[in-house]
């Protein structure tokens with residue numbers, strides 16, 4: 001019984017790792033695992049997350065993004081101010097040499113998808129064009145996925161979902 005549990009857990013983890021392994025290289029920039037969460041009914045905005053690692057010797061900046069799935073994509077940042085999670089438009093993300101930016105729900109940067117053309121459902125893939133100041137543009141595929149073990153971090157558990165969504169209505 002116990003052995004079978006470990007075996008099936010191992011198989012599940014292997015399958016999960018394979019399914020999520022979609023990374024992109026643009027010059028010296030390594031872009032990892034773009035994903036978004038399913039939208040809740042009535043919600044016309046969503047957020048996409050990915051990681052950007054600068055493996056080069058010069059800094060670069062993410063200065064914009066666009067997707068046919070949304071009216072506009074903005075670069076936002078979230079931070080705790082007292083007990084409140086505040087979101088604001090950052091406009092750009094600077095990535096210094098050797099720096100890795102990891103976007104994740106609940107804190108730091110995210111790519112705000114404004115005016116979704118249709119709800120985001122688990123399993124969907126959205127094309128997203130990233131525009132970097134030096135490296136130029138590249139298109140990545142954003143996978144819509146439910147919360148999983150990888151993303152269910154302490155930060156996300158600690159974030160107040162209601163307040164975040166309340167902020168998004170402001171758009």
Ligand SMILES: [Cu+2]
Pocket residue numbers: 047076077087110111112
């Ligand atoms: Cu936002």
